[in-house]
Amino acid sequence: MNIKVLKDYEELSQTASSYIEHQVKKNPQSVLGLATGGTPLGTYKQVVQSYQSQGIDYSGVSSLNLDEYVGLDKNDPQSYHYFMKEHLFDHINIQDEHTFIPNGKTESLFEECKRYEGIIDEIGPPDLQILGIGENGHIGFNEPDTSFESMTHIVDLEVSTRQANARFFNSFDDVPKQAITMGIGSILKSKQIILLASGERKAEAIKRLLQGPVDEQFPASALHHHNQVTLLVDQASYQLIEKE
Ligand code: PGA
Secondary structure, three states: OEEEEEOOHHHHHHHHHHHHHHHHHHOOOOEEEEOOOOOOHHHHHHHHHHHHHHOOOOOOOEEEEOEEEOOOOOOOOOOHHHHHHHHOHHHOOOOHHHEEOOOOOOOOHHHHHHHHHHHHHHHOOOOEEEEOOOOOOOEOOEOOOOOOOOOOEEEEOOHHHHHHHHHHOOOHHHOOOEEEEOOHHHHHOOOOEEEEEOOHHHHHHHHHHHHOOOOOOOHHHHHHHOOOEEEEEEOOOOHHHHOO
């Protein structure tokens, strides 16, 4: 695993966006694996700025998002569909029909998981996958104890995950209890992965990722099974390593 320790969130976001831009310039038909949550917001802001200043062309790019809440319509402001449009898709020239996100509001969630994994195989795997990490080590919404071989599936969210995400909702009770997520096996199909972590809140998870065992209790540790992973961390999230 390559590790880059950046000064702060700003530098982390700039570095992450430069990975995306480099990939898209190298191959204008790239498939990007995208994440939601607080961490990639700065990255997407930078991508939009570079798009505006340099005119990077996203018209041939496709994207696959990691996950979506169950029960939220794609026009719901709390949905990840909405998040992606608000923070990225509406501001660059990616084609709507080239963007893929699981549908969390459907009669048959099981069929939706199969359909989505099929899309990953058809248009993917991502040339570059962006990941965040949960305090409990989750990647996508793969909570502790998820099989490293898992494909897209439905997950019961841990209370701690719902609490962490409650900041995006009016109240904790509004946070959905389930989500559809690409599995760990689906994520590991990506050709290259960058995992972003920022802030003291993530320091324990980064320590465990780098110094703990590889096991299904800590989903991000599966990344040790992939040979093209770069960890982009700021000093705050790396602080427990530097103190060793
Ligand atoms: P965050 O979430 O970026 O909002 O901290 C990361 C995650 O839970 O995967």
